[in-house]
Amino acid sequence: MDTKDAIGHEESAVHTDVHKEILGATRETIVIDDALAKRVVRKYDLRILPLFLLINLFSFIDRVNIGNARILGLAKDLELGIGLRYNIALMCLFVSYCVVELPSNIVCKKIGGHVWIPTLVFCFSVLTICTSVVQNRQGLYAVRFLLGCAEGGISPGLVWMLSQFYRREELGFRTSIYISAASASGAFGGLLAIGLSSIPRWGLIHTWRNIFFFEGLISLFIAALAFWQIPKGPETARFLKEEEKVVAVDRLRVDSAGTTEGGQTRWKHVKQALSSVHVLVCGFGFFFGNTAAQCFSVFAPSIIRDMGYASTRAQLLSVGPYVVACIFSVGIGWLSDRYKARAVLIICSVPLGIAGFFMLEFLPASQPSAKYGALYLAATGIYSFLPIWLAWAVNNCATATVRASASGIVFTMGSLGGILAPWIYLPGDAPNYRTGHAILLSFLCGSWACAVGLLFYCKWENRQRDAGKRDHILEGLTEAEALELSSRHPAFRYII
Numbered sequence: 001m002d003t004k005d006a007i008g009h010e011e012s013a014v015h016t017d018v019h020k021e022i023l024g025a026t027r028e029t030i031v032i033d034d035a036l037a038k039r040v041v042r043k044y045d046l047r048i049l050p051l052f053l054l055i056n057l058f059s060f061i062d063r064v065n066i067g068n069a070r071i072l073g074l075a076k077d078l079e080l081g082i083g084l085r086y087n088i089a090l091m092c093l094f095v096s097y098c099v100v101e102l103p104s105n106i107v108c109k110k111i112g113g114h115v116w117i118p119t120l121v122f123c124f125s126v127l128t129i130c131t132s133v134v135q136n137r138q139g140l141y142a143v144r145f146l147l148g149c150a151e152g153g154i155s156p157g158l159v160w161m162l163s164q165f166y167r168r169e170e171l172g173f174r175t176s177i178y179i180s181a182a183s184a185s186g187a188f189g190g191l192l193a194i195g196l197s198s199i200p201r202w203g204l205i206h207t208w209r210n211i212f213f214f215e216g217l218i219s220l221f222i223a224a225l226a227f228w229q230i231p232k233g234p235e236t237a238r239f240l241k242e243e244e245k246v247v248a249v250d251r252l253r254v255d256s257a258g259t260t261e262g263g264q265t266r267w268k269h270v271k272q273a274l275s276s277v278h279v280l281v282c283g284f285g286f287f288f289g290n291t292a293a294q295c296f297s298v299f300a301p302s303i304i305r306d307m308g309y310a311s312t313r314a315q316l317l318s319v320g321p322y323v324v325a326c327i328f329s330v331g332i333g334w335l336s337d338r339y340k341a342r343a344v345l346i347i348c349s350v351p352l353g354i355a356g357f358f359m360l361e362f363l364p365a366s367q368p369s370a371k372y373g374a375l376y377l378a379a380t381g382i383y384s385f386l387p388i389w390l391a392w393a394v395n396n397c398a399t400a401t402v403r404a405s406a407s408g409i410v411f412t413m414g415s416l417g418g419i420l421a422p423w424i425y426l427p428g429d430a431p432n433y434r435t436g437h438a439i440l441l442s443f444l445c446g447s448w449a450c451a452v453g454l455l456f457y458c459k460w461e462n463r464q465r466d467a468g469k470r471d472h473i474l475e476g477l478t479e480a481e482a483l484e485l486s487s488r489h490p491a492f493r494y495i496i
Contacts, residue, residue, distance in 0.1 A: 104153025176333020291417030353381020
């Protein structure tokens with residue numbers, strides 16, 4: 001079987017023989033036991049994926065719980081209800097969050113996610129606890145800025161770590177489960193906020209302060225678990241037997257068409273990712289979608305409250321849209337891997353969000369029930385396609401070094417939307433927030449257009465490689481230089 005035909009191909013036999021032409025020079029045969037490979041994936045799903053989900057869940061909760069705390073007394077106690085002070089508090093986190101994402105992912109690749117990710121979890125846990133004792137808005141601004149520094153590396157680092165264990169056609173579903181923490185945090189965080197805020201006052205800690213203190217404490221336990229459980233890579237996973245480790249490594253080599261290599265991420269790998277059309281378009285698509293998601297996560301309770309519902313009921317009502325979005329997101333991820341499709345799932349799910357914001361924009365304020373129902377469409381549309389953008393971006397980077405750069409770049413571009421998000425829903429636009437709804441409606445249309453354009457580009461590029469029009473790239477290259485080509489290697493095929 002030729003390399004170009006082997007990529008992404010699945011065999012039903014007990015053993016899969018893959019003859020790979022590596023760099024057009026040497027030839028080797030990799031024999032993969034399918035039963036062992038399935039056992040490896042099951043162990044990943046039981047040992048790694050739930051922990052990553054838990055880390056991302058509390059990372060999101062600790063980041064967006066300010067939206068719950070706002071309507072439970074934080075805005076009054078810290079005098080955030082005047083002018084744009086609350087919006088400034090939101091922006092403080094996203095500025096630092098955006099700046100650190102790419103360098104953090106490079107550090108993650110350099111020292112290992114098994115060390116870097118737990119360290120970041122520990123840091124944001126401590127900072128969340130510190131938030132519970134701030135006494136003025138200046139203190140809140142400072143701790144939110146530092147929280148962004150700690151949390152900025154979590155999501156891109158975990159996405160890169162997933163790509164170090166799972167094959168490309170397995171990443172869509174797992175990334176959707178992992179990213180479903182974003183929508184699950186809205187549901188779980190809202191319920192948690194109601195329960196924690198009801199704890200009687202003890203010392204300085206009371207009402208909204210309980211939210212930050214106890215959620216930070218839970219995150220500390222997760223940090224300790226992460227230090228113990230996360231392996232450096234498949235070859236060092238304690239829960240894998242020796243023969244399983246061999247299969248775990250070989251299945252990734254086959255998936256990358258023989259271009260997998262080690263080494264440290266350097267500036268040239270960052271430039272390679274930055275010069276990739278695919279990475280940049282995924283970044284723009286994720287930017288448009290993430291802006292909508294960040295807005296929704298921190299403003300949903302306020303939007304519902306301004307529909308005429310009491311604060312506690314607004315918290316409860318905010319749970320429903322997130323639950324539906326979480327379930328739908330996981331389903332979309334499963335379909336994405338089942339049919340090895342990325343673009344079509346984005347193209348089909350974004351219109352749900354467009355319909356939701358269209359209804360929020362044009363339904364009159366006299367129909368709060370209908371406007372609340374529109375939040376279900378908006379949340380489902382937003383959160384269902386975001387994981388697919390991330391999976392699609394790392395899927396089409398063959399080497400680990402470029403994948404680390406690509407995931408950091410895509411997350412950084414998406415986080416620019418986080419800086420913009422606090423300024424989309426302004427106090428003067430309440431209670432209908434028509435300007436904010438219109439902006440997010442246009443952003444979702446932009447994400448949809450990116451998916452359509454990238455679909456046609458990837459199909460065209462694959463046809464060029466099938467026709468041998470990219471083979472000249474290998475001319476005059478040494479074996480080491482060919483390894484550095486990543487997705488530009490003529491044997492590589494883009495997943496669409």
